[in-house]
Amino acid sequence: QSVLTQPPSASGTPGQRVTISCSGSSSNIGSNTVNWYQQLPGTAPKLLIYSNNQRPSGVPDRFSGSKSGTSASLAISGLQSEDEADYYCAAWDDSLNGFWVFGGGTKLTVL
Amino acid sequence: QLQLQESGPGLVKPSETLSLTCTVSGGSISSSSYYWGWIRQPPGKGLEWIGSIYYSGSTYYNPSLKSRVTISVDTSKNQFSLKLSSVTAADTAVYYCARLNLLWLQIHFDYWGQGTLVTVSS
Numbered sequence: 001q002s003v004l005t006q007p008p009s010a011s012g013t014p015g016q017r018v019t020i021s022c023s024g025s026s027s028n029i030g031s032n033t034v035n036w037y038q039q040l041p042g043t044a045p046k047l048l049i050y051s052n053n054q055r056p057s058g059v060p061d062r063f064s065g066s067k068s069g070t071s072a073s074l075a076i077s078g079l080q081s082e083d084e085a086d087y088y089c090a091a092w093d094d095s096l097n098g099f100w101v102f103g104g105g106t107k108l109t110v111l
Numbered sequence: 112q113l114q115l116q117e118s119g120p121g122l123v124k125p126s127e128t129l130s131l132t133c134t135v136s137g138g139s140i141s142s143s144s145y146y147w148g149w150i151r152q153p154p155g156k157g158l159e160w161i162g163s164i165y166y167s168g169s170t171y172y173n174p175s176l177k178s179r180v181t182i183s184v185d186t187s188k189n190q191f192s193l194k195l196s197s198v199t200a201a202d203t204a205v206y207y208c209a210r211l212n213l214l215w216l217q218i219h220f221d222y223w224g225q226g227t228l229v230t231v232s233s
Contacts, residue, residue, distance in 0.1 A: 044207055050212075099160060
């Protein structure tokens, strides 16, 4: 069971806007920034969003992130077929001596 | 362009030690702006952070794996390595190495290797 909670699946039609949630606690999301990763089938994860809402160079502005309290969200607007992938949230957890935690992942299907 | 490449045996026997190396090219592992880490993904499952290391040798480990994990760095070879002892079938996974970017304290894994599948089986 993952420390960060994500819905196992999400779906949308081309052009739609979808959001994926990530719920944590005061020791992780509540006190640290959230990163999001996109994993296309059979490939390594790719950084999508860092520091809650920052996009690395090359990531389309269709992807956006936000954080409020102990939860975070990834939004994808203008959904495209190539967005079909697994999405993971991640944050540093301050408990014990500190460690990175990931969400269980959300499989996004473009209908 | 920074590249990371995992290498090591794809098959390990139960109770033995899993050993992997990550070779970094296109950049120096000795930069003060980065840590380097290992993350794994069991087949069909999510991501799990194993641990991270600084070029100086300072390490952080996942508490759930700490008793079995050793991560080391060889700056002369621009490599860092993972050893996981007493493996079981539950350690079967794709193992990724990645760079942890500390820039401006907006900390995130920004470059990943392609991953290597390690199967634990007799």
